Amino acid sequence: MKEALDQTHNWLNxxxxxxxxxxxxxxxxAPxxxxxxxxxxxxxxxxxKAGRYIEVLLMARIRPEYQARALGAPCYRKMDLDIREAQNRNLDLPRAR
Structure with a gap:
């Protein structure tokens, strides 16, 4: 299972x-x-199954860094961080043309 998760996150993204x-x-x-x-x-x-209908569970795993975003933790793009840093330092921001 560990190898399959590694493959999906690190190779298939x-x-x-x-x-x-x-x-x-x-x-x-359980696993x-x-x-x-x-x-x-x-x-x-x-x-x-075996002559009767049974329930099927739907399960999912969200990649941990995206799970944090879904739970409300801030997740910013690099540009957003650069803008915030510039604002905190009172730096001039590049202007859109």
């Missing part, structure tokens, strides 16, 4: 990973949660 898992598959759910996946929803009657 993905922000969000999603998966579906049967609600009764605790052996799969997903340990890896940062969270349950986002449930599909009622999502799969037909």
């Amino acid at each position: 993905l922000i969000r990973l999603e998966l579906e898992v049967h609600f009764d598959n605790g052996a799969a759910i 997903y949660e340990e890896s940062g996946f969270q349950v986002e929803g449930t599909k009622r009657f999502g799969r037909f």
Whole structure:
């Protein structure tokens, strides 16, 4: 799991990973949660298994630096930081042409 997450973040530059898992598959759910996946929803009657319909959990993992942004932590672009720094130092800003 660790290698797959490394590949998606560092090579593919993905922000969000999603998966579906049967609600009764605790052996799969536990490692997903340990890896940062969270349950986002449930599909009622999502799969037909062993002669009955079961629920399917929808899980997702948001890349940690984007998770902080979603929770309200400020996340600024470099230009925004440069403007704030210039304002704090009372420096002249380049003017738009």
